[in-house]
Amino acid sequence: MRPLSFLRLLSVRRLSSTVVFPPTSVDPDLLLRLATVLYQHQQAPDATLHARLRTIPLPSSPPHLHELFLQVCNRFSSSWRPVHRFHLFLLRSFPSFADTPISASKVLWVYGLARNLDLLWRSFLDASASGLLSPGALCVAAAALADAREIKKCVEIFHHLSVDHESLCNVDTLNRVVQTICEKKRLPDVAKAVVWKVKPIVAPDEATYRFLVVGFCRAGDLVEASKVWNRMIDTGVEPDTESYEEFVVTMFKNNRFEDAMRLFKSMREQRYHDLGLESYRIVITWMCKEGRVMYASMLLGEMLKRGVEIDSPTLGALVYGLLARRKVKEGYKIFNNVATPDISLYHGLIKGLLRLRRAEEATQVFRVMIERGCEPIMHTYIMLLQGHLGKRGRKGRDPMINFDSIFVGGLVKAGKTLQATKYVERIMWSGVEVPRFDYNKFLHYFSNEEGVSMFEEVGKRLKDVGLFDLGDIFLNYGERMATRDRRRKAMSPCKIDI
Structure with a gap:
């Protein structure tokens, strides 16, 4: 369809911003038939496509028609043409069909995923003229434009709101847009450019700066995060606790321990009353990783003095730090003082024992954990396998327990033949470093x-050659984790034929 006819249809679209349809069910067979026709005839002329669509018994009630359109958008989430042409067909052929804020946001979402920015912008302007804009639709449009680095268009959104939708042109909308760009798209530089350019229209507040600081920190860009931080302080906005915590974590990750501790001390001075469990846990965990158990113990005492409740992850980090410093008795003492230890405490104890090369004892803790009803996760098994087999896996002469052959067999069975071939070639060619065995x-x-x-077979073979601990680990994993498909099928709603 030509752009002129498209704009003509948009000009006669009904205003329906107040319409809210209840959730309804859609016939799966009808949806499959409709999706097939839309896919097969997406390049066909309008007359051919509309003739085929009229042969389908589409519902006439507005709620069912609206829900059917939303399901079509979900089915073609990254293909704009079927959704666009079906949308125009409904507007032309069904007087009962009317757009709602939900359908308008869904259409923008499809156009954004398909990277059709021209159609997205026209649909945005049309939704604005029809009164269908919502904060969610603004976030969808801004995220798509930011992903394409269309900073000018993102700024135009707020200029448009300041003229036609003053109720939406506020700092809450700006914060939602900035949060979407930083967290979902991970483009803090785009979000920063948008904030600086719309500052004459909407002034940023504490939450805006927090999203920018956290976004740059998670992207690993401490320089830009520091610039935003300094600008925030220059404007008279005090950084909140979350900004401090994210900055401290990023400094720890970049091995800037002294700077991280200085910033933590500044945080204690500026926001002492806001200092909570999360802030203490971050510093205690990293101090224990670095072996500074004494400082971690001092912070733990400060938490008790202030009445801050200590959780299991914090105690688990302290147990690991004590065991890493070969203070096994002290670590076990803290562990045994907890009435019902959870998986964080067990992980701290197991990880510390494995660091001391006490794999047998770590496996015994693993058995006790299962007996007490604490369910292991994937990370538990990976830690134990690395502790028993090393980071590069077992390279034994016995082909029955050689994990290279097992891993290659798993790659082939999963259809990853190219990766399996590369792995075998690296092993065969001498002088080429074999990559680390990926237990995950x-x-x-x-x-x-x-x-x-x-x-089950691997566990039995390992026990036959005397590797009882490894055998128990594999047998337990086979019983608990390898049946996830069966558990998912049991939890999903089943279709009953009558």
Whole structure:
């Protein structure tokens, strides 16, 4: 359809910003048939497509028609043409169909994923003229434009709001847009440019600066985060606790421990009453990783003095720090003083024992954890396997327990033949460093129904050659984790044929 006819249809669209339809069900067979026609005839002329669509018994009630259109948008989330042409067909052929803020936001979402920015911008202007704009639709449009680095268009959104929608042109809308760009798209530089350019229209507040600081910190850009931080202070806005915490974490990750501790001390001076469990846990965890257990213990005492409740992850980090410093008795003392330890405490104890090369004792803790009803996760098994086998896996002569062959078999079974070939070539060619054995991929490839029998067989073979701890780990994983497909099928709603 030509752009002129498209604009003509948009000009006669009904105003329906107040319409809210209740959720309704859609016939799956009808949706499948409709999606097939839209896909097969997306390049066909309008007359052919509309003739085929009229042969489909589409519902006539507005709620069902609206829900059907939303389901079509979900089905073609990254293909704009079927959604666009079906949308125009409904507007022309069904007087009962009317756009709502939800459908307008959904259309913008599809156009954004398909990177059709021209159609997205025209739809945005049309939704604005029809009174269908919502904060969610603004976030969808801004995220798509930011992903394409269309900073000028993002700024135009707020200029447009300041003229036609003053109720939406406020700092709350700006914060939602900035949060979407920083957290979902991870483009803090785009968000920063938008904030600086719309500052004459909407002044940023504490939350705006927080989203920018957190976004730059999570992107690892301490320089830009520092610039935003300094500008925030120059404007008289005091950084909140979350900004301090994210900055401290990023400094720890960049091995700037002294700077991180100076910033934490400044945080204690500026926001002493806002200092909570999360702030203490961050510093205690990183201090224990660095072996500075004495300072971590001092912070723990300060928490108790202030009445801040200590959680299991904090105690787990302290247990690991004590064991890493070879203070095993003190670590066990803290662990045993907890009435019902959770998986964080068990992980701290297991990780500390594995660092001391006490894999047998760590496996015994693993068995006790299961007996007490604490369910292990994937990270538990990966830690234990690395502790027993090393980071590069077992390279034994026995082909039954050689994890290279098991891993290659898992790659082939998962359809990753190219990766399997590259792995084998690196092993065969002498002088080429073999990559580290990826236990995460190994467990992931076999976490299905076929993996149940494989883990049972591997566990038995390991026990036959005297590796009882490893055998127990694999047998337990086969029983608990490899049946996730079966558990998902049991939890999903089943279709009953009558």
